[in-house]
Amino acid sequence: MDLGQASILTAMVTPFDDQGAVDYKKLPNLIEYLLAHHTEGLIVSGTTGESPTLSQDEALRLFAATVEIVAGRVPIICGVGSNNTYVTCEFIKKVAKIEGVTAGLVVVPYYNKPNQEGLYQHFKAVAEASELPIMLYNVPSRTSVNMEVATTLRLAALPNVIGTKDCSGADALALIKAHAPDDFLLFSGDDAMAFTAKTLGAQGIISVASHVIGDEMFAMYQLIEQGALAEASAIHAQLLPKMQAVFSVPSPAPIKAILNHRGIDVGGLRLPLVACTPTEKENILMILNK
Template structure:
């Protein structure tokens, strides 16, 4: 499925039961909630899905079940990247055989701090390992290494690299939107830059906030597409404190608290992440007006 129509993609949380196992019975409600609130694509086993604490087999089971539930309604993107190129290549080859996965999301290798040539060769190897389209994921706040604009533009020339989730700020987004090939999609991974990215000509947002603010974000993008700049900007200004509240403690604790409060049951988090304290939760919900 083409990503061209996907402007708001949600990096979906992984629901857990009381014992900390993936709660497959809670998935249908979560998926339908997202689709009802204008999610136009779903990322599984990303940062928000607590991918560092999901096992290989859990990820495969999660992918298969969400594919079944979504049933082709929106594109499904699965986290494929680690800080081990060989492992990433093997995994992307494995999941490329699963029907219903539309792209893989490959993060900048974390902890081992590769240079730009190392990053280029890493992503090139992943892209050439299968026919699955690859979305780059640059999030230096978590990985330490930063995928520089020049390296991204080199990678954008490769057939199988189709998009980037860019989290290094507005300057990088602006340069990428200006210089990338026309068919290369530029998404921000920072909710606070949803408006700016779209206004600059980017594709849209890969979002956490869309779990609970998706309808308002869709309204904003609809206004932008209709050249209603003042209306769109006003929506982003109102959303900003709410978006910030959803990152006031390590994500995805705030968005899981908000979903649970709304009756979309997703359970708690896996260590080393912990759920919000009662005080944190009260402050977040108050800011969200829930």
């Protein structure tokens, strides 16, 4: 499937073994499970994949293993961003050498708190250094900086910037859709915005919840495509509590708890994240099983 045809991309968790090492042997089962439940593209080593605690060597091996397992069936977008422009530029050059990677996902630099010109120059430098197409990733709740629509549109004019994952709300999605080039890929990164984003004309969602409710999200999107908005909205209303449960404690602890419970072994988390408590897990599973 071409990235331009994909509506539901899953921000995949990274499986770990009992010692906290990346467990590449668990990847095939996880990936096949996701593809069987309407994941149409994979984000590897994003925030949900605990990218802040993965080394570059671990991430590169994870990318290569994912490419081999997927074997061209869906697009693969690799998280390559950091708050160091030089490091990001050098890393994406390494990722570009892995045949089968579709694009690099580049997050707004965190902690440094650059202004809008700094954001533009950061992404411009990465785009110029990269043989891979790049997607922007604006997630102000995690980076403390919001990339304004004007900056996104300015970057959308660069030939190697193919789209954005934006978590700044419906207004931003609507304005980007209205003013970006027609072939600029627009995804929401907020599960609760999946319905709204699609009805605003976004291509779809980069999702965490699709690990466990991918079939339902696919059904909702099919209805939207058919113009059956009332029916799609009803599914959205049913899914909202489940989406909220997936983020009821720091992600990806809930999604890993659900997957492990369902027999998709992905192991635990790396500090500073910790697993759900038994009570938290019980509450999450209760909501998911309704």
